[in-house]
Amino acid sequence: MLIDFSQSSIESLVPKTDFQRSVITFLEEWYSPFATVKVQTSGSTGMPKTLCVEKEKMKHSAKVTCDFLGLQEDDLALLCLPVEYISGKMMIVRAIMRKMKLCVVSPSLTPLENLQQKIDFCAMTPLQAEKSFSKIHDIKKLIIGGAQVSEGLKKKISSLSIRVYETYGMTETLSHIALKLLAPKTEDYFCVLDDITVSQDKRGCLEICAPHLHHEIIQTHDRVELRDEKSFRFLGREDNVINSGGIKIFPEELEAIAKKEITEEVVFLGLKDKFLGEKLVLVVEGQKTRDVCDKIGALSFSKKYHVPKEIFFLKKIPRTPNGKIDRKELRSVVEEK
8 A cells, every 4th residue: 555645535545455554443543633642652661551642742853853854745664563663653643744745565574575666764673674675775764663773783784875763762751762774884873853962860861852752861770981962882782781790781881782692582681580680691593503512612701700600592583573682581481491
């Protein structure tokens, strides 16, 4: 289904799939006289919940992103993300606000598979980008979010001539508030969008000042390295910190090191230990092979306590409905082994 927001009306749209029907349902909600729309959170940091979000705030967020990326009327955007989450909804709102054409493709790991035309703008998850890499050059501007981009994928992306960004954001910030360039060159710091500034609390966690989104400072549990009020580097979630013998270990930093050498999904966890409080373990998705074991053994960590005490292999690592690693569920699975 192709929607031209410079001229199409909802009444003229004829859905052929469940996903297309969900897009039209959102459009009906968007064009209704109500001032808010309902958005479901991902559940990656707690129980999923439904929020009521003001349309005016979504419009402002869309405008800031469109301005940053230079999106224009008649550009062709691709929607391949679920519309119950903010990521999919904001793709539609951006297309509406900038009067773009929107190509609606049911979410899958390979959304570009049957696509024939070039795309001006698209948002994907890291897994979608990984599985679509052979055709990703058909996208002019791509943003990747919903989960951290692995070091292996970053390395592949860095060779592309198209513009690719990693996003930072959450449902409460109406999609992303910052972007980091991955191609055609790679940047280390996220660049904060217009009308937004950032700071840190005493823990070193990110604080977001976005007057167009919230009247108060948005407090996160993400540890960051702050360069200035408009740029930062993500270190890891405070919630995920492993306290092993009084030493704080950030699993995301170790995962970034491991993923430079290991293509399989890897997750570092802290399991209860009567001597250390928590002991560091590594979970690898897939079969145990000599090749993977050799790569793990060859990993170079800066600290001795970064070396995992145990290694577990799981056929499948549990994930939340939108594809993020479910660390709480994973910890429960590993503790039962």
